[in-house]
Each structure stands twice: as structure tokens, then as C-alpha cells.
Amino acid sequence: MGEAVDSGQDATVGDNVRRREKRSPGRSFARFVRELVIVIVGALVLSGLLRAFVAQPFLIPSQSMENTLQVDDRVVVQKITPFQRGDIVVFKDPGGWLPATQEAAERGPVGKALEFFGILPDTSDDHLIKRVIGVAGDTVACCDPDGRVTVNGKALEERAYLYSSGGETVDPARVPFEAVVPAGHIFVMGDHRNFSADSRCHMDQEGPEGYPGSAAFVPVDNVVGTAWLIVAPFDRWRTFSTPTTFAGVPPPGPAPARGTISPEGAGC
Structure with missing residues (x-):
């Protein structure tokens, strides 16, 4: 006898894959911009601290x-x-x-x-x-x-x-x-x-x-x-x-x- 497959779990995995495939380019770009802003702000804060206390x-x-x-x-x-x-x-x-x-x-x-x-x-x-x-x-x-x-x-x-x-x-x-x-x-x-x-x-x-x-x-x-x-x-x-x-x-x-x-x- 072959092994049983959980068809419900398989369907859920398939749905997740399809959702990732359908993710809009606009949302990806917005996420990129948000992460870029966080990096820039962090760098500026670090630079300001260095200016104030180091050099x-x-x-x-x-x-x-x-x-x-x-x-x-x-x-x-x-x-x-x-x-x-x-x-x-x-x-x-x-x-x-x-x-x-x-x-x-x-x-x-x-x-x-x-x-x-x-x-x-x-x-x-x-x-x-x-x-x-x-x-x-x-x-x-x-x-x-x-x-x-x-x-x-x-x-x-x-x-x-x-x-x-x-x-x-x-x-x-x-x-x-x-x-x-x-x-x-x-x-x-x-x-x-x-x-x-x-x-x-x-x-x-x-x-x-x-x-x-x-x-x-x-x-x-x-x-x-x-x-x-x-x-x-x-x-x-x-x-x-x-x-x-x-x-x-x-x-x-x-x-x-x-x-x-x-x-x-x-x-x-």
C-alpha cells in the first residue's frame, strides 16, 4: 500500500505558492522603499552620534x-x-x-x-x-x-x-x-x-x-x-x-x- 497524503495540507501549500506568485510588484517596491528608508535613517543617526561623541x-x-x-x-x-x-x-x-x-x-x-x-x-x-x-x-x-x-x-x-x-x-x-x-x-x-x-x-x-x-x-x-x-x-x-x-x-x-x-x- 502506498503512503497516505494529507490532501488538505497539500492544498494549503499550493495556495501559499499561488499567493506569492500573485504578489504585486507595487507591494514589493513599497517594501524595498521602507527598508531603504530604515537603513538611511539608521545610518544618519549613527553618523550623528559619531559626530557628537567621536569625530x-x-x-x-x-x-x-x-x-x-x-x-x-x-x-x-x-x-x-x-x-x-x-x-x-x-x-x-x-x-x-x-x-x-x-x-x-x-x-x-x-x-x-x-x-x-x-x-x-x-x-x-x-x-x-x-x-x-x-x-x-x-x-x-x-x-x-x-x-x-x-x-x-x-x-x-x-x-x-x-x-x-x-x-x-x-x-x-x-x-x-x-x-x-x-x-x-x-x-x-x-x-x-x-x-x-x-x-x-x-x-x-x-x-x-x-x-x-x-x-x-x-x-x-x-x-x-x-x-x-x-x-x-x-x-x-x-x-x-x-x-x-x-x-x-x-x-x-x-x-x-x-x-x-x-x-x-x-x-x-
Whole structure:
């Protein structure tokens, strides 16, 4: 005798096959679109989280960090590893460093959305990029007998990154000063010292803290992160490390609540 076959189950299977065969192309396309939207939204959310907590691209708008950074370089800033002396950092304008009339390159809604999610570099006009010369408690001064900037008495050998052209390197600084960095702040300078309105140029101004010279010091809370990588143009692809000259800087002294500048009113 042959084996019995469940004819009811066989009919059900046949019905399912026929229903799959009759499934409309429109429903399949709608399902594809829905899945694609889920993937795109997930990718954007992930990109936004990476931008907020891991890394963020920025566009270099000026010459203040030449030759290290050139105008229109695309730089990735990492937010995981804390910065130290000698590192290049991006920070929010502490107040009065940027002209009030400066405007960012205008982007449409799509461009602004892609910028928000970290796909396009940040073009906002309230950020700057400089090199950290002094941290809280450091004494930064210009200059030693050889014209070098000193930190806690140690002269910095900066020729490796200072702007140079035609075999000539810019002076590390020109106006004599001594600055003691207050708690929770940093002292920064651009690599193109003749084209950088950095901490030196705000030593004669009153910042948000409300005392003379306070505008020279950037709050640590304003720091977005440390420059890690040039991603474009491709022929300028490179990573950054802390210059070795900062390795021998003595530890900082006690950080005062208020920074000091001498002589009072010194500038660039």
C-alpha cells in the first residue's frame, strides 16, 4: 500500500505558492522603499552620534595655521583622547575673537542637514583652530635670548611647524609678554604667527570672565576636539602628532583662578 497524503495540507501549500506568485510588484517596491528608508535613517543617526561623541569634520577657512593646514583643507577632529600641549585643537569662539560680520559659506537645507550629521565638514563661523601652547598653571613667555617662546622656562623649538616661505621662518613671537594660564583655560597660537589673531592678540582685552587680559585664555569647555587627520585634498592626507619639543616642558604650577598678563596690555 502506498503512503497516505494529507490532501488538505497539500492544498494549503499550493495556495501559499499561488499567493506569492500573485504578489504585486507595487507591494514589493513599497517594501524595498521602507527598508531603504530604515537603513538611511539608521545610518544618519549613527553618523550623528559619531559626530557628537567621536569625530567631526571641519573646513579650514584661513591661513592662520599654514603651512601645517592650508585653506580649504578638510580636517577630522577626534573627541575621544584628551588634548595636551602642542596639539592642534578646534574650539568655539570664547567671545570677540572672530569679526561679527564673518559669515559661513551658505548651504541649502540638504547641505545643512548633511553637515549636522557629519557627512559634510562644519562651515560654522564661530569656531577656530590653533595650537595649544600652554595649559592651566603654565607660564608662557616671549622670548628667550634666541627669540624662542618659553613654557615654564623651557624654550620651544618650533621650526618644525612654524610657517616658512623661501627658506625664511616666521618669528615665534615679536612682542614681549608673560602670561600665566588660569584654571580651566588654555593659551593658543597659530602656526603662521604673522597671520594669526590668537591668544597674543587678545591680551589687552577683557573677556567674559570680566578682568583685563582674560580674553587671551580659551575655556577648556569650548574645545571641540583635537585635529587628527586631513582627509582632503587627497594629496595632503596626513595625521597629526604632538611635536616632540613639548615633551621636555616642566609641569605647570598651581593654576590661578584669574590669569595674569605682563606687561599689562601686551598684544601681538
